[in-house]
Amino acid sequence: xxxxxxxxxxxxxxxxxxxxxxxxxxxxxxxxxxxxxxxxxxxxxxxxxxxxxxxxxxxxxxxxxxxxxxxxxxxxxxxxxxxxxxxxxxxxxxxxxxxxxxxxxxxxxxxxxxxxxxxxxxxxxxxxxxxxxx
Amino acid sequence: xxxxxxxxxxxxxxxxxxxxxxxxxxxxxxxxxxxxxxxxxxxxxxxxxxxxxxxxxxxxxxxxxxxxxxxxxxxxxxxxxxxxxxxxxxxxxxxxxxxxxxxxxxxxxxxxxxxxxxxxxxxxxxxxxxxxxxxxxxxxxxxxxxxxxxxxxxxxxxxxxxxxxxxxxxxxxxxxxxxxxxxxxxxxxxxxxxxxxxxxxxxxxxxxxxxxxxxxxxxxxxxxxxxxxxxxxxxxxxxxxxxxxxxxxxxxxx
Numbered sequence: 001x002x003x004x005x006x007x008x009x010x011x012x013x014x015x016x017x018x019x020x021x022x023x024x025x026x027x028x029x030x031x032x033x034x035x036x037x038x039x040x041x042x043x044x045x046x047x048x049x050x051x052x053x054x055x056x057x058x059x060x061x062x063x064x065x066x067x068x069x070x071x072x073x074x075x076x077x078x079x080x081x082x083x084x085x086x087x088x089x090x091x092x093x094x095x096x097x098x099x100x101x102x103x104x105x106x107x108x109x110x111x112x113x114x115x116x117x118x119x120x121x122x123x124x125x126x127x128x129x130x131x132x133x134x
Numbered sequence: 135x136x137x138x139x140x141x142x143x144x145x146x147x148x149x150x151x152x153x154x155x156x157x158x159x160x161x162x163x164x165x166x167x168x169x170x171x172x173x174x175x176x177x178x179x180x181x182x183x184x185x186x187x188x189x190x191x192x193x194x195x196x197x198x199x200x201x202x203x204x205x206x207x208x209x210x211x212x213x214x215x216x217x218x219x220x221x222x223x224x225x226x227x228x229x230x231x232x233x234x235x236x237x238x239x240x241x242x243x244x245x246x247x248x249x250x251x252x253x254x255x256x257x258x259x260x261x262x263x264x265x266x267x268x269x270x271x272x273x274x275x276x277x278x279x280x281x282x283x284x285x286x287x288x289x290x291x292x293x294x295x296x297x298x299x300x301x302x303x304x305x306x307x308x309x310x311x312x313x314x315x316x317x318x319x320x321x322x323x324x325x326x327x328x329x330x331x332x333x334x335x336x337x338x339x340x341x342x343x344x345x346x347x348x349x350x351x352x353x354x355x356x357x358x359x360x361x362x363x364x365x366x367x368x369x370x371x372x373x374x375x376x377x378x379x380x381x382x383x384x385x386x387x388x
Contacts, residue, residue: 065281067185069279069281070269070271070279071185071186071271072180072185072186072271072326073183073184073185074182074327074331075182075183081310081311121315121316122280122305122308122318123308123310123313124308124309124310127310128309128310128311
């Protein structure tokens with residue numbers, strides 16, 4: 001029994017399995033015409049590796065929010081406020097496009113993944129105007 | 135050193151240690167730097183990545199005799215700072231700070247004073263919160279963790295000062311430092327984002343800019359702070375003092 005299972009696993013995950021998997025996937029990609037998200041570029045360099053951020057940004061935001069709110073640690077790294085400052089697109093008139101607008105940074109990937117981020121039910125979607133000194 | 139008892143603050147003399155010359159020089163430079171940058175000493179009392187502790191306890195002293203009845207500068211400043219944009223529905227719009235008019239029926243004396251969250255040391259809102267969303271920060275600021283607030287509004291019923299509001303409607307135009315939305319309870323945060331940056335709350339600054347000087351903000355635990363000195367030498371009261379909540383907001387001239 002064990003040999004049978006490991007044999008199936010080998011076939012699925014081995015080189016032959018991968019070829020079969022790719023052959024199966026080709027017609028699927030032809031059917032599903034969902035474009036891969038292409039979020040706009042940020043104005044600065046991210047504090048973490050892109051691949052790490054794609055998987056773990058929520059964990060970092062959870063940790064940072066509790067530190068900020070409960071302990072008053074307002075360092076910029078991993079704070080939602082700083083993320084938005086960097087990722088919100090600036091318009092020629094000096095204003096910002098909300099990160100939740102169609103095609104904008106947060107919306108682009110979350111729409112693709114079918115996830116609704118609750119952050120912006122409360123949090124601002126653009127950086128503060130410079131007049132407030134923030 | 136300061137010892138706090140229920141309902142009353144007693145300030146004990148500070149034991150000052152000898153400061154070695156090098157350290158004194160450093161402190162002198164830092165003091166000059168702070169004075170030059172316009173920040174108060176509290177800005178450097180804590181490193182930016184250090185958590186708040188109970189060495190400080192923030193409070194406001196409000197002198198009702200200096201507060202004119204027709205002035206609402208503090209309320210306006212609060213609404214602007216935290217983007218409390220109402221829906222023109224006074225019964226349900228958020229109100230973190232309000233002006234209260236008092237009249238002594240026997241003598242006819244009238245008073246006007248701002249009332250908001252009193253930042254109690256023993257806050258009833260924290261006692262009743264079923265999720266732990268209502269909490270008191272180590273430095274005495276009472277806040278709502280809106281991430282885990284379920285909007286049950288027990289805290290609003292428990293608060294003896296009617297200080298809390300409920301987000302009845304979807305909110306837009308929030309400030310990055312003051313997130314707020316539908317379905318959670320909110321109240322005065324003592325402008326915690328400004329306090330953490332070493333600034334006064336917006337209401338206190340607005341009152342000073344108007345020239346009334348009816349509000350002073352500071353550390354109740356620091357015997358050298360103007361607020362602690364005033365409390366140590368002049369009479370002051372807490373609203374509903376019999377409840378023994380040891381409020382961070384104190385009043386004079388009531």
